[in-house]
Amino acid sequence: MAGNPDPRFRFAGKVAVLGSGGQLGRELLGRLEGDVIPLTRRDADLTDPDALSQLIRRLKPGIVINCAAYNFVDKAESEPQTAFTVNAFAPRILALLARQLGFLLVHFSTDYVFGLDAERAIPYRESDAPGPTSVYGTSKLAGEFFVRSLAPEHLVIRTCGLYGRWGAGGKGTNFVETMLRLARENKPIRVVQDQLLTPTAAGDVAVGCLQMIHNGVRGLRHLTNSGQCTWHEFAQAIFEIAGISADLSPIDSASYGAAARRPAYSVLVSEYKDTPRLRPWREALTVYLTERSC
Numbered sequence: 001m002a003g004n005p006d007p008r009f010r011f012a013g014k015v016a017v018l019g020s021g022g023q024l025g026r027e028l029l030g031r032l033e034g035d036v037i038p039l040t041r042r043d044a045d046l047t048d049p050d051a052l053s054q055l056i057r058r059l060k061p062g063i064v065i066n067c068a069a070y071n072f073v074d075k076a077e078s079e080p081q082t083a084f085t086v087n088a089f090a091p092r093i094l095a096l097l098a099r100q101l102g103f104l105l106v107h108f109s110t111d112y113v114f115g116l117d118a119e120r121a122i123p124y125r126e127s128d129a130p131g132p133t134s135v136y137g138t139s140k141l142a143g144e145f146f147v148r149s150l151a152p153e154h155l156v157i158r159t160c161g162l163y164g165r166w167g168a169g170g171k172g173t174n175f176v177e178t179m180l181r182l183a184r185e186n187k188p189i190r191v192v193q194d195q196l197l198t199p200t201a202a203g204d205v206a207v208g209c210l211q212m213i214h215n216g217v218r219g220l221r222h223l224t225n226s227g228q229c230t231w232h233e234f235a236q237a238i239f240e241i242a243g244i245s246a247d248l249s250p251i252d253s254a255s256y257g258a259a260a261r262r263p264a265y266s267v268l269v270s271e272y273k274d275t276p277r278l279r280p281w282r283e284a285l286t287v288y289l290t291e292r293s294c
């Protein structure tokens with residue numbers, strides 16, 4: 001696989017992919033071969049524990065990759081029940097099933113499990129204490145704790161600032177596509193300048209995840225493209241690389257007034273040698289924008 005920029009992976013046994021219609025799920029599916037079972041909300045609604053349980057028992061997978069999530073960060077503040085059902089209690093059920101049935105559970109989490117430390121200015125490692133600032137971040141943290149404490153064979157991957165080739169299935173878009181649309185519509189665009197992240201290509205995370213499964217990596221891992229920027233710098237880079245002009249201006253989070261508090265700094269780094277090192281975020285973004293314009 002080394003040297004191949006877009007490798008394909010085949011594993012023994014069935015691989016069930018939950019949230020297969022989302023941006024990460026689709027990137028994973030495109031790189032998996034063999035006995036792969038894509039599962040969408042119609043096949044398995046994570047708010048229905050009995051149906052989820054029955055389906056997984058019937059499938060008898062060797063690996064379950066859970067890309068499904070309640071990702072509406074602001075809406076989660078007023079819908080904590082749904083956020084916890086999908087992001088915490090469904091992963092708990094999957095983890096219990098993984099223990100009973102003996103499959104590997106691969107689960108995704110987020111940089112938003114951090115943020116309470118307002119002074120933080122160096123990347124978070126896996127061993128750093130989490131502290132979320134929102135219902136979404138708290139529900140995702142609860143989900144990863146359930147998986148880590150209940151599933152003997154697990155791989156929990158925290159990632160950050162995802163954009164995928166097809167846009168987010170759940171949200172129907174992603175930050176890059178939203179910026180391009182607003183520029184096309186000649187709308188004034190205000191983007192926060194006081195939140196640092198690592199924009200990350202979902203395709204790169206998919207490859208990194210599959211490499212880790214292939215290499216037998218277990219536990220908690222941070223997986224993002226490398227480097228960091230503010231959301232405003234991310235937007236600037238999108239317009240610069242795409243070669244389009246936009247009415248873009250920076251704004252502070254306080255003035256923006258989103259319902260959920262987001263981390264001022266949520267850059268992730270891995271302290272483990274077995275975590276694939278992904279390319280710089282700007283390089284990945286350039287490839288994304290070049291491919292989407294082809």
Ligand SMILES: NC(=O)c1ccc[n+]([C@@H]2O[C@H](COP(=O)([O-])OP(=O)(O)OC[C@H]3O[C@@H](n4cnc5c(N)ncnc54)[C@H](OP(=O)(O)O)[C@@H]3O)[C@@H](O)[C@H]2O)c1
Nearest residue numbers: 019022023024041045046068069108110159162168169170
């Ligand atoms: N997007 C980011 O910037 C980001 C950053 C850090 C971490 N993550 C994590 O990365 C993972 C993948 O995110 P993503 O960006 O690929 O998300 P996405 O594109 O929004 O996809 C999420 C998927 O979950 C499905 N889903 C939501 N509620 C469901 C339910 N009740 N039952 C079954 N399926 C349900 C959605 O299906 P529908 O289309 O039917 O709604 C959608 O296919 C998630 O764990 C997320 O928390 C994302």
